[in-house]
Amino acid sequence: MAKYYQPEIETASREQILQWQNDRLVAQVQHVWDNVPYYRKKMEEKGVTPADIQGVADLHKLPFLSKDDLRDAYPYGLLGSPLKDCVRIHSTSGTTGKRVVAFYTQHDIDLWEDCCARAIVAAGGSEEDVCQVAYGYGLFTGGSGLHGGSHKVGCLTLPLSSGNTDRQLQFMVDLGATILCCTPSYAAYLAESIHERGLRDQVKLKAGIFGAEAWSESMRREIEQSLGIKAYDIYGLTETSGPGVAYECEAQSGMHINEDHFIAEIIDPDTGEVLPEGSKGELVFTSITKQAFPLLRYRTKDICILNREPCPCGRTHVKMCKPMGRSDDMLIVKGVNVFPSQIETVLLEQGYPANYQIIVDRVNHSDTLEIMVEMTPETFSDSLGKITEMEKNLVSSLKAMLGIYAKVRLVAPKSIARSEGKAVRIIDKRKI
Numbered sequence: 210m211a212k213y214y215q216p217e218i219e220t221a222s223r224e225q226i227l228q229w230q231n232d233r234l235v236a237q238v239q240h241v242w243d244n245v246p247y248y249r250k251k252m253e254e255k256g257v258t259p260a261d262i263q264g265v266a267d268l269h270k271l272p273f274l275s276k277d278d279l280r281d282a283y284p285y286g287l288l289g290s291p292l293k294d295c296v297r298i299h300s301t302s303g304t305t306g307k308r309v310v311a312f313y314t315q316h317d318i319d320l321w322e323d324c325c326a327r328a329i330v331a332a333g334g335s336e337e338d339v340c341q342v343a344y345g346y347g348l349f350t351g352g353s354g355l356h357g358g359s360h361k362v363g364c365l366t367l368p369l370s371s372g373n374t375d376r377q378l379q380f381m382v383d384l385g386a387t388i389l390c391c392t393p394s395y396a397a398y399l400a401e402s403i404h405e406r407g408l409r410d411q412v413k414l415k416a417g418i419f420g421a422e423a424w425s426e427s428m429r430r431e432i433e434q435s436l437g438i439k440a441y442d443i444y445g446l447t448e449t450s451g452p453g454v455a456y457e458c459e460a461q462s463g464m465h466i467n468e469d470h471f472i473a474e475i476i477d478p479d480t481g482e483v484l485p486e487g488s489k490g491e492l493v494f495t496s497i498t499k500q501a502f503p504l505l506r507y508r509t510k511d512i513c514i515l516n517r518e519p520c521p522c523g524r525t526h527v528k529m530c531k532p533m534g535r536s537d538d539m540l541i542v543k544g545v546n547v548f549p550s551q552i553e554t555v556l557l558e559q560g561y562p563a564n565y566q567i568i569v570d571r572v573n574h575s576d577t578l579e580i581m582v583e584m585t586p587e588t589f590s591d592s593l594g595k596i597t598e599m600e601k602n603l604v605s606s607l608k609a610m611l612g613i614y615a616k617v618r619l620v621a622p623k624s625i626a627r628s629e630g631k632a633v634r635i636i637d638k639r640k641i
Contacts, residue, residue, distance in 0.1 A: 213326045213362045218469055219524045223517075226468050226526065231264035233497035234472065238262045238271070240289060241503050247286040248274070248505065265472060268495065269483050274507045279309045279448060290314055290501040300348040301447045311447050312501035318357065320498055324453030324467045325358025331458040331465070331522070332416040332441040334388050336363030339413075341381055343391035343399075344421065345371045345630055350451025351421050355390040358453065364388070371395060371630050374402055382411045389417040393424035393432065393440075394632035397563045400435040414438045420445065420452055422631045423532065425550045427557035429461075442531055448507055449494050455529050460521050463528030470498045473527060474506070475515055478536040489514050491536050492529065510537040540635065542569060542576045545613050549634050552615075555606045556582060564625045570638040578615040580607065583625045592619070 221229075239259045242249050251272040252258065261270055279287065288295075294314050301309040313321070334340065340359040344351030352370055359366040367380050371391065377399060380386065389396060396419055403409055414436055420443035429440045444464050445452035454471055455464035466473050471494050475484045478491040492509045496502075511532040520528065534548040541547070549567060556565055564583040569576065582603065584592065592599065596619050603617040626633075 214330050215323075215327065216523075219327065219465075219526065221469075221525060223525065227265065229469050230472055230497060233469075234265060234268065234495065235259075235262060237495075237497045237503055238505065240500075241505060244289045245287055245503070247278070247282045248272075251278075268472065268474065268506070271495075271506050273481065273493070274504055276309060276448070276508075276510075283308070284310050287502060287504070288312055289499075289503045295501050298348075299350045299353070299447050299451060309448060311450075313450075314500045317450070317499050317501055320470060321354060321450040321453060322357030322361050324450070324456075324470065325354045326361035327358075327467065328418060328441070328443050328453055328456030329355070329358050329362045329364065329388065331456055331524075332388060332418050332439070333459070334359075334362050334364060334416070338362075338364045338387045339367065339385055340364040340388045340390065341367040341369060341377070341386035343369050343371055343377055343389065343395060344452075349630075350445065350447050351390075351392075354445065354451040354453055355418065359388075359390075374399065378402060378406065378408060381414070382408060385413045387413055387415050389414055389436075389438070391417075391419065392421045392628070392631060393419040393428060394422060394563065394628050395630070396432050396436070396440070397428065398627045400432060401562075404435065409437075412436070416441060418443050418456075423534075423548075423550055424563075425553045425557065426531075427554050428563050431557055431563065444529065444532075446494070446507075446509060448502075448504060449496050450499065454494065458520065458522035458524060462520070463516055463530050465520070465524050465526045465528050466515075468526045471496060473515060473529065475513070476508075478510075478512070486515050486517060486527075489533070492532070510535045512536055512539075540567070540569060540578075540637070542578045543613050545611065547578070547611055547613075551610050552580060552607065555603070555610050556580075559603060559606060560588070561585070561603075564627070564632075565634070566625060566636060567634055568636045568638065576639070578613065579618060580615050581618050581620055581625065584619055584622055586622050589622050 242259045255272045257270050295312045296315050297313045342355045346352035417438050417440045433440050441457040443452045444455040455466040457464050474493040475490040484490045492511045494507050495505050512534045513532050514530045516528045566581045568579040600617045607615045
């Protein structure tokens with residue numbers, strides 16, 4: 210077992226975890242009340258004071274925070290520590306509006322790296338491993354989080370960032386990388402490149418830690434088979450710290466939430482009502498140890514389920530399932546909720562690669578859904594005279610999954626742009 214494994218925390222009793230959460234929540238609410246006027250005003254508007262919060266049982270009394278609040282409070286309105294104590298920022302991409310900037314003290318970074326180290330250990334990592342970090346660095350949290358976690362575990366860290374596939378493969382082979390950290394779409398691209406260049410026998414990878422975008426179980430199995438690894442999911446948000454909020458163990462049956470740092474709730478996305486454990490709903494996080502950007506009851510918009518069933522790995526922290534979509538950006542086409550993961554599952558089950566695009570438009574006041582699907586070289590070479598029939602088969606399978614008609618357009622291999630960061634899966638022309 211890696212020297213960084215923390216059994217006293219990761220296998221703590223439910224009673225111990227709840228005690229940590231109660232104590233830290235009370236302290237955090239007081240910290241926010243004293244130092245974050247923006248949130249104190251929201252509490253006052255709801256008639257809540259720190260004296261009303263005695264533990265997790267009172268969490269529901271606190272107001273929610275949303276990404277709109279973070280944008281409204283930009284840049285310093287939610288800062289919980291003096292600026293002189295902050296040592297770093299990270300930021301969202303800003304693709305859906307004004308950027309969200311999150312601040313970190315050195316204490317925050319240390320705890321964040323602890324969480325990422327736990328994820329690496331859960332994926333089988335130790336000081337004997339070579340960890341290739343191919344997430345983006347800079348404002349994006351992925352690279353920095355796994356980089357710091359790798360250091361804490363004691364791995365040899367290859368800080369390659371995203372892109373430059375030739376260099377990625379050179380270092381992967383020459384330095385014997387054993388753990389790969391990147392987005393699942395880039396992992397699939399690297400796997401494709403490895404096979405094309407005949408490098409499969411020279412790659413020593415045993416595990417991959419993939420996150421930052423949605424991916425299906427079918428895509429997981431495809432990556433595992435093509436790279437000869439075990440692929441682990443990791444979850445995080447820039448707003449709460451970054452990757453490492455939750456991570457998968459060898460059971461691959463959900464991601465353990467670091468409950469000594471975060472309290473998770475599931476709510477009805479329409480009413481805000483807290484739902485019982487085991488219910489499907491919107492995930493809400495409260496950070497109970499972060500100093501500089503201490504978000505209370507932050508609505509993630511991710512739809513998932515929490516599960517406290519005992520895990521074979523021995524870790525006792527609650528598990529969240531892979532997000533099943535988002536309450537704000539899922540596609541609604543002709544009144545039907547459509548998740549890209551549903552489409553991806555059908556495509557991979559039919560033997561198509563994970564490069565596709567979903568194009569939504571509105572013609573004559575009616576929504577249209579088109580799926581552009583890339584063929585493998587083998588299917589492309591054998592497709593002469595068969596493309597129409599192949600498209601019809603996919604149309605039928607997609608209608609069975611989604612309940613609505615989707616036009617399918619099969620395209621040549623590599624005709625859809627590859628991604629070195631988050632894949633651009635959806636083009637919604639209705640918003641243009």
